[in-house]
Amino acid sequence: MFAAYAARIDRDQPLNGLELGERPAPGTRSGWTTVNVKAASLNHHDLWSLRGVGLAEDKLPMILGCDAAGVDEDGNEVVLHSVIGQTGHGVGPEEPRSILTERYQGTFAEQVSVPTWNVLPKPRELSFAEAACLPTAWLTAYRMLFTNAGVRPGDSVLVQGAGGGVATAAIALGRAAGLRVFATSRDEAKRKRALELGAVEAVESGARLPQRVDAVIETVGAATWSHSVKSLKPGGTLVISGATSGDRPSHAELTRIFFLELKVVGSTMGTKDELEDLLSFCAATGVRPVIDEVLPLDRAREGFERMESGELFGKVVLETS
16 A cells, blocks of 8 residues: 655654655454545654654654544544554553554555544544544644643633644634634744634734733743743643754743742643544534645655645645545
């Protein structure tokens, strides 16, 4: 079957390790099911995998891709939950959890095999491309907002770095849930898109907000950390799920954190139940993933290049023929 896969690890030039070509189709395995992939979406996790983060060289070649929607062996339209081993289903109770492509072949292929437990029905209201955007970036944003930040309708939220998959998801979900959403970006066009998506105000990175917020959604890391901490109300919550600009800020703002009794919460992906809730939320409210570009699988390299450049707004989706 045709696939996009990591053939080599290159920490400095990750796309040097990306190959497109034929790979073996999934075999049969007790407790697992094979899904015919209709659409899969890119995440920064895929670039990090090509750098060797979370992917050991002895696992190569590894088909990349965490997210997918498709058709299962019984003809059902489904969405995949990307966290393997969260409950032990299909892998055994002692195996630690992992994300697809860390231990098991991923979704950038015509077929993918996952534990049967990891398959959820796709709501008819969502296209395959839309559903394929949800299991990583959108699920991460959903958990950050509603589980770890604990915000309620009417609360205020700052989303750093408008344009990325998690950030655009947080803006759209926050708007749909009745939150007052502020956003930042260095790029004027992305600030405009954030306003169109539902932010009440979009400012340059580091600029003072018109008010302090109840929570901050942080995925940028070092470049925005100080601004994130300073933007919180006393007792507010900073939820972080990534650090694309690095994980060592020059100012940790520890004094402000303890004096204002701020909470800093780490967040990674989400549960199957949260993904089910997210799918229902999107179907019921009409909120849809922001898709920057849809490409055929054989043009996957273009999608990787666009994501690496940081020029996208929303998700890049790959479709099989």
